[in-house]
Amino acid sequence: MSAPTTPGSAVADLLGLVALGELLAFERMAADARLAPDLRRRAALGEMAAAEIASYRRLADRLTALGVRPEDAMAPYVEALQAYHDSTQPRDWAEAVTKAYVGDAITDDFLRAITTALDEPDRCLVLDVLHESRYAEFAAAEIRSAVDADPRVAHRLSMWARRLVGEALSQANRVAAADRGALTALIAQGERVDVQALFRQLTAAHTQRMLAAGLNN
Structure with missing residues (x-):
């Protein structure tokens, strides 16, 4: 079933995209947890992972309140987002935490920027479901620990992070190229979101995060 064509369909499209991202992130983190070297990690x-599924529930409830079935709002993005996760399955713990660190941060930066095109209460909702800083700090600390233990790991993880970014941008282009006119109009409406400036900001923020984790961009 296609997404609704009501005046609120752009908001539903965006919430559906965010909700699916949270759902797939939950599945990925729950599976990747088995790669941890000890029970603490x-x-x-x-x-x-629990935080991701809690965020999904909030988004799904909001979609339902808008009269949209969550599965319908998410359906147009399944192929692109699932392809990203399928093509970036980590082989070990260091790659798992790097994926969480890099992928989640890029997603958060993107959502933080485009929420300027949303009205309340949806803008507040999307901002509220962004990842807590303590999770990024945990992932960065794990990356630095892996590099300290074996400096050779830095090159491998740097290449892995580069691949993650490339795959993420590739699938983002697929989403943008899809026939989601309402969503595209929402993101690019007026001068509230400068798309070219946004991608420059995403790249600059990613570079800083790589350096903070002890990796090369």
């Missing part, structure tokens, strides 16, 4: 990633 396994529990930490499990807590991150």
Whole structure:
């Protein structure tokens, strides 16, 4: 079933995209937790997964309140987002936390920027479901620990992070190219979101995060 064509369909499209991202992130983190070298780290990633599914529920409830079935709002984005996760399955714990660190941060930066085109209460909702800083700090600390233990790991993780960004941008282009006119209009409406400036900001923020984790961009 296609997404609704009511005046609120742009908001529903965006909430559906965010909701699916949260749902897939939950599945990914829950599975990746098994790569943890000890129970403390396994529990930490499990807590991150729990936060993702809690955010999904808030978004799904909001979609329902808008008269939209969550599965319908999410359906147009399944192929692109699932392709990203399928093509970036981590081989070990260091790659798992790097994926959480890089992928979640880029997503958060993007959502933080485009929420300027939303009205309340949806803008507040999207901002509220962004990842807590303590999770990014945990992932960055794990990356630095892996590099300290074996400096050779830095090159591998730097290349892995570069691949994650490339895959994320590739799938983002697929989403943008899809026939989601209402969503595209929402993101680019007026001068509230400068798309070219946004991508420059995303790139600059990613570079700073890589340096903070002890990796090369």
